[in-house]
Amino acid sequence: MDVSRIDPEEVLVDAATVEPGDGDVSVDNIDEALLRGSSSSNAGDQDKVLVSIRIRPTDSTCAWTSPNHQTIHLAPGSATPGKASAAYNFDNILTGTPNKPIYAAVARGHVRAAMEGYNALIFAYGQTASGKTFTLSGDPDEPGIIPRAMRDVFAYIRATPDREYLLRCSYLEIYNEAIHDLLGAGAGGPQVQILGNGILAPLREEVITSLAGVRAVLARGGGNRRTASTDWNERSSRSHSVFRMVVESRERGSAGANERAPSPLPDRATTPSMNGRSTPGLGGSRDTGGPRLQARDGRSVQVSTLSLIDLAGSERATSDKDRTREGKYINTSLLTLGSVIGTLAENAAKGKTDHVPFRNSKLTRLLQPSLSGNARISVIATLNPSPSAITESTSTLLFAQRIKRVALKAEKKEVVDTDALLERYRKEIEDLKQRLADRETAMGAEGGKGAGATGGLRRRLSAREQVDEGRAMRDLNGRIQQLTKLILTSATVEDSAGAESRPVSPTKALLPQDGEGARKVDFDLAPYELQQELLAARRELEVRANQILSLEAALEARPSTSHRALSPDAEDADADGDDKDRVIADQARAIQLLEAALAAPTYAPPELEEKLAASEEWAKELARELEREKRARAKLEEERRALVGFVSKFDSLGLGGLGAALALPPPTRLPAPSSYAPRAETLVEENESGDDDEGEVADMLDDSPVKMAIEMSMSMQVGPSLMEEEWSVVEDDGDADVSFEYHAPAPHGMSKFSKGLGMGRSRLSKGEKENVPTRS
Ligand SMILES: Nc1ncnc2c1ncn2[C@@H]1O[C@H](COP(=O)(O)OP(=O)(O)OP(=O)(O)O)[C@@H](O)[C@H]1O
Numbered sequence: 001m002d003v004s005r006i007d008p009e010e011v012l013v014d015a016a017t018v019e020p021g022d023g024d025v026s027v028d029n030i031d032e033a034l035l036r037g038s039s040s041s042n043a044g045d046q047d048k049v050l051v052s053i054r055i056r057p058t059d060s061t062c063a064w065t066s067p068n069h070q071t072i073h074l075a076p077g078s079a080t081p082g083k084a085s086a087a088y089n090f091d092n093i094l095t096g097t098p099n100k101p102i103y104a105a106v107a108r109g110h111v112r113a114a115m116e117g118y119n120a121l122i123f124a125y126g127q128t129a130s131g132k133t134f135t136l137s138g139d140p141d142e143p144g145i146i147p148r149a150m151r152d153v154f155a156y157i158r159a160t161p162d163r164e165y166l167l168r169c170s171y172l173e174i175y176n177e178a179i180h181d182l183l184g185a186g187a188g189g190p191q192v193q194i195l196g197n198g199i200l201a202p203l204r205e206e207v208i209t210s211l212a213g214v215r216a217v218l219a220r221g222g223g224n225r226r227t228a229s230t231d232w233n234e235r236s237s238r239s240h241s242v243f244r245m246v247v248e249s250r251e252r253g254s255a256g257a258n259e260r261a262p263s264p265l266p267d268r269a270t271t272p273s274m275n276g277r278s279t280p281g282l283g284g285s286r287d288t289g290g291p292r293l294q295a296r297d298g299r300s301v302q303v304s305t306l307s308l309i310d311l312a313g314s315e316r317a318t319s320d321k322d323r324t325r326e327g328k329y330i331n332t333s334l335l336t337l338g339s340v341i342g343t344l345a346e347n348a349a350k351g352k353t354d355h356v357p358f359r360n361s362k363l364t365r366l367l368q369p370s371l372s373g374n375a376r377i378s379v380i381a382t383l384n385p386s387p388s389a390i391t392e393s394t395s396t397l398l399f400a401q402r403i404k405r406v407a408l409k410a411e412k413k414e415v416v417d418t419d420a421l422l423e424r425y426r427k428e429i430e431d432l433k434q435r436l437a438d439r440e441t442a443m444g445a446e447g448g449k450g451a452g453a454t455g456g457l458r459r460r461l462s463a464r465e466q467v468d469e470g471r472a473m474r475d476l477n478g479r480i481q482q483l484t485k486l487i488l489t490s491a492t493v494e495d496s497a498g499a500e501s502r503p504v505s506p507t508k509a510l511l512p513q514d515g516e517g518a519r520k521v522d523f524d525l526a527p528y529e530l531q532q533e534l535l536a537a538r539r540e541l542e543v544r545a546n547q548i549l550s551l552e553a554a555l556e557a558r559p560s561t562s563h564r565a566l567s568p569d570a571e572d573a574d575a576d577g578d579d580k581d582r583v584i585a586d587q588a589r590a591i592q593l594l595e596a597a598l599a600a601p602t603y604a605p606p607e608l609e610e611k612l613a614a615s616e617e618w619a620k621e622l623a624r625e626l627e628r629e630k631r632a633r634a635k636l637e638e639e640r641r642a643l644v645g646f647v648s649k650f651d652s653l654g655l656g657g658l659g660a661a662l663a664l665p666p667p668t669r670l671p672a673p674s675s676y677a678p679r680a681e682t683l684v685e686e687n688e689s690g691d692d693d694e695g696e697v698a699d700m701l702d703d704s705p706v707k708m709a710i711e712m713s714m715s716m717q718v719g720p721s722l723m724e725e726e727w728s729v730v731e732d733d734g735d736a737d738v739s740f741e742y743h744a745p746a747p748h749g750m751s752k753f754s755k756g757l758g759m760g761r762s763r764l765s766k767g768e769k770e771n772v773p774t775r776s
Pocket residue numbers: 055056057096097098126127128129130131132133134135233235236237238311312313314382
């Protein structure tokens with residue numbers, strides 16, 4: 001069976017499918033106290049750690065006494081004579097052998113809290129041989145907290161018909177400052193790394209669907225624990241052990257218990273390991289592997305962990321060298337735990353934020369997420385009742401007092417639809433990519449047909465179809481990119497929320513590649529550093545994925561060359577065939593080019609650019625010429641008026657006979673500006689060749705003041721007029737141009753007008769002009 005492909009929907013546990021097992025979780029056997037009241041009923045103050053002291057029973061003298069089950073102090077016989085014995089207050093002072101009341105007092109509320117969505121941590125702390133393992137695991141006659149907790153987990157599920165659950169568990173130990181997977185294959189269990197914020201990798205998880213299944217897992221993992229006989233304990237735990245269950249749950253759908261057909265899955269109870277899978281990690285309130293329960297139909301998923309820890313006991317040096325070495329590691333990690341707890345308590349009491357040395361041991365690194373506050377914590381401090389162990393017991397009591405002051409703020413973790421959404425996005429992306437690939441294949445096949453088939457069997461995509469096809473492919477690519485961005489955003493948000501706020505070192509974010517693209521990870525880095533690097537790596541991957549998608553989109557947007565109708569070979573092959581198809585194909589290509597040009601407004605073919613620039617230049621030149629023409633027109637009008645006045649005056653003085661003496665030479669053509677010359681030339685030629693122009697000029701003069709002045713002067717019969725003389729000059733010299741020496745170049749429109757006027761006096765030099773009155 002491939003355990004890596006477990007469908008979480010197939011391993012759900014609910015009230016209908018949970019197995020009664022050996023009767024422990026039958027409805028009649030469910031402890032009402034588990035379900036009654038709130039989870040805080042035996043969890044003490046929810047903001048504080050629940051701290052209980054358990055004194056191991058003894059047949060001889062007990063050094064301690066408890067007057068009211070919450071206070072403990074040295075028994076009169078054990079206290080220093082004449083010195084008042086310190087009294088310590090806790091939530092519970094427990095004695096005796098039965099584990100059931102112990103469980104009820106220190107663990108049941110926390111188990112229920114875990115089932116309700118809070119992280120919960122229960123651990124036993126104490127000197128070697130003080131009763132930690134007996135309290136956590138117990139024996140067949142007196143099952144301890146762990147088996148009782150498991151029984152309650154299934155009992156809780158059985159009594160909660162409106163929810164369905166996915167349970168996963170792992171079991172590890174910290175031995176000589178190395179973490180080993182107790183459920184992993186191989187002697188001693190494979191080593192596990194803490195990646196950051198409690199994430200463990202690689203760690204095997206077992207999906208649990210029954211009480212029998214979890215018992216089998218516990219037996220297997222417990223069997224792998226390192227124990228040895230010491231001077232104090234015949235079977236002493238030489239490691240800290242951590243049994244952890246991840247509880248995921250969601251409300252059942254509207255169909256309730258009938259939504260899913262009851263499926264006892266008989267093999268699951270007896271072969272839990274077959275339901276397990278190797279996972280990249282599991283830690284704290286978040287994990288990175290194993291089958292995950294998905295939020296569905298608006299139903300959020302609650303995720304919580306229940307951690308049950310049996311610490312190794314502090315001890316003095318023993319007579320055995322190996323045990324002494326183990327003892328040193330144990331003591332060191334317990335000292336670190338003490339110092340971490342001390343700092344946390346101090347911070348909480350004084351509102352400080354002093355650095356907490358979580359990194360100083362694997363144990364504290366592992367416990368960091370919980371000790372940082374996001375867990376309900378219950379501690380059972382076990383005491384050796386012997387008067388000879390008073391020092392160690394006092395030390396245990398002081399540790400218990402300190403942890404009592406640690407502040408907690410556990411919060412439920414509700415996974416809304418994010419994960420489900422991400423999953424849906426990923427699936428959609430896969431579908432879209434598949435559709436893209438199918439379209440590409442189809443296009444290729446159409447092209448292939450065009451090249452190889454003959455006659456009417458061929459069918460190419462029409463130009464319209466090609467355009468539609470291109471658009472559809474672009475749409476698909478756009479959607480893929482949009483979804484990819486959504487995934488990136490969601491992942492970033494999710495990861496940022498769990499990460500410590502610390503800037504990512506750019507050099508560390510770009511770790512060197514190793515071998516076949518594997519990313520080197522330095523496990524000695526701080527958890528948050530590793531986490532940052534993981535995030536950076538993930539982002540880098542997403543960026544790369546986006547780049548690939550963009551390139552794919554760009555490729556798709558290019559004019560198709562795969563279509564045979566557009567390839568030269570295809571054209572050759574079809575030379576005797578369908579010209580219409582070729583024309584259509586050409587047009588399709590033209591449309592694609594135009595679309596590309598439209599999509600990229602900055603693009604324009606070079607020849608178009610040149611034409612545009614030339615047109616603009618011509619328009620500017622035209623505007624300048626028009627302006628010049630306007631000015632010349634105004635000037636001419638002024639001169640005409642002055643001339644009319646002058647001639648009138650001249651004639652009235654009877655000096656008309658001087659007209660011949662004053663005759664001016666015919667005007668000469670002046671060079672026009674180069675850009676304007678060809679056009680002016682054309683117009684001059686037009687004027688010179690067209691008789692109608694003369695008529696037009698005459699028409700123009702019909703009502704002109706000049707003509708009126710001429711007529712007036714002629715009617716006065718005072719000799720030939722200067723105007724008549726000039727008029728005849730113009731008539732005699734058809735080639736004469738109208739340019740004015742003082743106003744070059746002459747606009748083409750003006751030439752027509754001036755020629756018509758035949759204003760030979762325009763040859764007046766600047767000096768001469770100055771003698772001409774400017775106003776009539
Ligand atoms: N409450 C108890 N009632 C009866 N027997 C107990 C009790 N607590 C402990 N014992 C017995 O005391 C012995 C030592 O207990 P245990 O192994 O649980 O100690 P420990 O603290 O886990 O020691 P270590 O740290 O060395 O593993 C065991 O034989 C256990 O059965």
